[in-house]
Amino acid sequence: MFGRLVYESFRRQKRRKLLAGVAITLGVGVATAMIAVATDIGDKISRELRTYGANLIVTPQEDTLDVQIGGVDLKPPSDGAYLNEGDLPKIRGTFWHHNIAGFAPMLPVSVHVGNDSAANLTLLGTYFSKQLTFGKEDFRTGVRITHPWWKVQGAWPDDNSSDVLLGENLAAKLGRKAEDEITVAGQSHRVVGILSTGGAEDNQIVAPLGLAQQILGKPGAVRRLYVSALTKPEDALARRDPKSMNPEMFDRWYCSPYVASIAYQLQEAIPHSHAEQIRQIAQNEGTVLSRIKGLMLLVTLAALFASALAVSAAMATAVFERRGEVGLMKALGAGSISVAALFFAEALLLALIGGVVGFAGGALLARQIGRSIFDSQITIEPVLFPVILAIAVIVTFAGSAMAIRRAVKFDPVYALKGEA
């Protein structure tokens, strides 16, 4: 009998059920989309923050002092220690290699340009988008990933060629443009593009790493290495000195993507190296990230609140409209409990249907938001589904509870007379 009551109620009152169902579906959809966006926004913004460039620098352990003003090296760049280029792919073997967005080695060399032996310039050797192999894995890395603000007019040189880029100020001074030839250290090279960075590179020649090593006469030499990694904002554990930790705490520290633990792992991967966070980038990243995450969390709470309210309002209206029915049931001898049970069963059914449809709709919405704003998928955790469903049921119950209580308390005589 109970089942039939519920079934008939859905069959005969299609319009009302549809209205309440639509409200629940929309509410759940909005809640799902917002929760999905809020849980994923940290990762997405973290990737956007990589536009600021590398947040870690690796230098040789016995490094000499830099004598550099405004990016111009004032000492012969040829002295000092070097890293070994052959060690670089090992970065892919570290624990947090998935968090390493890219790396770019740098090797500055001082060179003469043309026949004028007095013009002493810096040639910077680096990777542009170099194909490397670690184990069975192929990957590409270089300044195009770690220094996204570098802009080239013309083309990027191939990493295995001996083509070069000219900094825009230097190009203007020398009167060269793309596709010209330039004589560097006695050899003629093709200028494939003009580089604009807004930094010291605007006055330099930028070339594939191999060319710089050949000019320097030191194959495999790398002066420093910039690493761009996705990191977790610092917390109390991150600020502790790893040397003072007990083994269990050390493991936790080691397995968290803090900038300090990634630096530690880079030092392990590359022999005789010293890895340091670039504090300007690494420190601020954490602040900006936690602010944006906090903002989205609060906004998600607002969204949950608004959808809970919409669902409650719809349910309250739906129950309130059926006072007549309640009166009839009570006149026929139904107790308050069985009447309330009927309404709650209907609410449960509505919540489950609305929850499932709303979750699917919300997932689609989140994907759409991810694609149009961040150009990447927003992943929806499967664990979210039962959580959302539970929230939908609880909110629907809470929303109908007040209305059901009032409807059940109502004197059947008045209800049937229509004097509500």
Place this chain on the structure above:
Amino acid sequence: MSSNQNSDLINRRAGKPHTSMFLRMLMRAAVLRRGRAASALLAMVVAAAVATAMLNLYVDVQAKLRKEFRNYGANIVVVAKNGQELPADAVNKIDAALAGHGLAVPFAYVVARTPDGQSVVVSGTDLDQVRKLDSWWSVTAWPNASHDALVGTLAAAVISPQGKSFDLSFQGRTIHLNPAGILRTGASEDSRIYLSSKDFENWTGVKPSTIEMASSGSSEEVNAFIQELSQALPTAEVRPIRQIMEGEARVLGKTRATLAAAAVLIIATAALCVLSTLIGWVFDRRRDFAIMKALGASEGLIGGFFAAEAAALGAVGAIVGFGIGVGVAEWIGRVNFHAPVVPRFNVLPMVFVGSIAVALISAVLPIFLLRRVQPAMILRGE
């Protein structure tokens, strides 16, 4: 009751036709059905509050985040052109142009030598300002006495490994320095030594060659500011630090877009909530509608009555909701950005018009549906 009085009453009623009755009906409808009217008003208030809070946040978040982004330090750098010097009043000129919307710090550089012949870069600057501009610098202790120096961690390892005082010479003049603090940044600052401008100028006589500045404002404002500065300082090159500017623009743009999407979703949900509550409210009163119609009220009058009621509800809801929404936005600002979100009163008309529009739609829709129904049917309870 005399006929005199009666005609008096008729005259009085003819004088102001229906107005008082109309208002009375409005008032009584709200007072007699307090529960239903209150729940409709509550929905209205909450929706207006949520909409206000989201719009306020959306407008203000840019300014709030920009402040966070200024922690990245300078976004503009002024360098003397080759072979030329910065004018002595450059910093004053820039400070005047910034007008409090940023910070400008001059740096002077020389390459000095240690007694054993090592070259090291020494910079003279305003250390108090640097502390504000480059908040990410990790410093053990900021120098405050004369002849105190801030030594980069790499430089310290070479020059005074035990933290002892040391000598530096530049063009035959020697200075005795006391390493007050160690500086760690992970960039070229690590191999430099920083002094206060006073010590530096007394020792070397070299004037600042670089001014780093952090200018708050949108990228258009910063670009306009760069144009203005290049004209004011013809001997200097003024350029944006692209790394900082581009990163900021990107992250800000994406955050704002996400917030906009969230605002649209939330406001739509809130509007839906109002719509369903109000439709229920009006639909519930189809008896009033039927009685009015049976007593001879025109459809226009009934429509006007319900519309006026809804509009009043929308207006009251919007104003109360605006107040609450501003409070919520301010609270979010305090919790998340440690600075209140400034209330934007230009949001009010939007919320006001939007609330009334939603209220009108939800009042007129059921009336439109009920128009075809005979009043007798409704009164019989069908």
